[in-house]
Amino acid sequence: MTPSLRPFDRQHLQEALRLARESPRLGSSPVGAVLVDAVGEVRARGRNRVNEAWDLGGRHLGDASFAHAEMDIYFQLGRIPDAQDCTLYTSLEPCLMCGGAAGMVGIGRILWACDDPWGGSGRLIAWNEHQAFRHTEVIACPFADLEQEGARLFAPEARRAYPEEGWQKWHERYPEIARWVDEADVPAPQEDEE
Ligand SMILES: [Zn+2]
Numbered sequence: 001m002t003p004s005l006r007p008f009d010r011q012h013l014q015e016a017l018r019l020a021r022e023s024p025r026l027g028s029s030p031v032g033a034v035l036v037d038a039v040g041e042v043r044a045r046g047r048n049r050v051n052e053a054w055d056l057g058g059r060h061l062g063d064a065s066f067a068h069a070e071m072d073i074y075f076q077l078g079r080i081p082d083a084q085d086c087t088l089y090t091s092l093e094p095c096l097m098c099g100g101a102a103g104m105v106g107i108g109r110i111l112w113a114c115d116d117p118w119g120g121s122g123r124l125i126a127w128n129e130h131q132a133f134r135h136t137e138v139i140a141c142p143f144a145d146l147e148q149e150g151a152r153l154f155a156p157e158a159r160r161a162y163p164e165e166g167w168q169k170w171h172e173r174y175p176e177i178a179r180w181v182d183e184a185d186v187p188a189p190q191e192d193e194e
Contacts, residue, residue, distance in 0.1 A: 005142055008040035012089040013113050013146050019047040019069065020091035020153055024189030027051040029161075030153045031092045033069035035077070035107075038085035046072030070098035074105055084108040084134055091150045093120030093140065100125070103133040111139045114150030117173035118158065118166030148177070155181045160188035 012034050019032025031048040049060060049067040059076045061067035070090060080086060083106040088094075090112040094102065099121040102110060112122065122140055127133035141147040151174045158170050159181055171178040180186070 004137075005139070006040070006087075008036070009087075009089075009111060009139075010143055010146070012036050012040070012042070012087070013091075013111060013143065015042075015045070016069075016089045016091045017113055017146065017149055017153065019045055020150070023048045023069075027189070028067075029157050030189060031069045031090065033073055033088060033090045035073045035080075036087050036089065037082060043080070043086065044073045044076045046070060046076065048072075066097060068095065068098050070094055071101060074101055080105055080107075087111060089113075092116050092154050093122040094125065095119050096121040096124065103127040103130065103136065106134055107136060108134070109137040109139070111142060112150075113143070114141055114147045114154070115173055116154070116158070117169040118162045151177050152180075156186040156188040 015034050016032040019034070020030045022032070024030050028051045029048040033046045035043045037043055046069040048069050049062040049072060050065060052062040054060070054062040061072055061075055070088065086107055087109040088102060088107050092114060093112045093116040094110065102125060110125065115122065122138060125136060126138045127136040155170060155174065155177050159167050167178070
C-alpha cells in the first residue's frame, strides 16, 4: 500500500515535536507523541516521562524505563474503539515496545518525524505483516525539515543513552547532526539511565 499523507499530518507532527521539547525541562527524554482520530481531532497528547513521578490520577506513567510518549497516550485512553481509524504521530521512530503496543491497541496509521537508527522498530511495525494484527500504515520521516528538527532534538540523548554501536548508527543515518553533537559536545538533557 502506498503511504498517503493527509492535510493535517504536518501540524500534528509539529505538535509531537513541541511535546518532545517539554520533557527535558522535567528531566525526561525529548520524545513526544499525539494520537488523532480520522478527522484530525486530537485524542491525547503524550511525552516521555521516564524520570518524572507517576501520576495515576491523571493516568500518566512515570519514573520507569517504559514511560515512553506513546505508552503515556495508551494509558490515558485505555480502550480505543476506533483505533484502526486513528493516527499516531511521534517525534522519533517508536521503539519495539511502543510499536508492539500500537499493534495490540490496533492503531491504523503511524507517522514519525525522524528515524531512530538504533532503538527504533519502525522497520518491524508494519503490522499487516503479522497474522495476529490488523493493518497498520507506517510513514517514516515525511517532512525533511521536521526530520532534521527531530533528529537534532534527540541526537544528544542518543549519544548519551546508546552504546557505541548505537551512536555509530546515528552517525551513519544523520552524519551532519551526529558530528555537530560530538564537536559541540551538546549535552543530553538528563544524567540517569533511561
Ligand atoms: Zn517506546
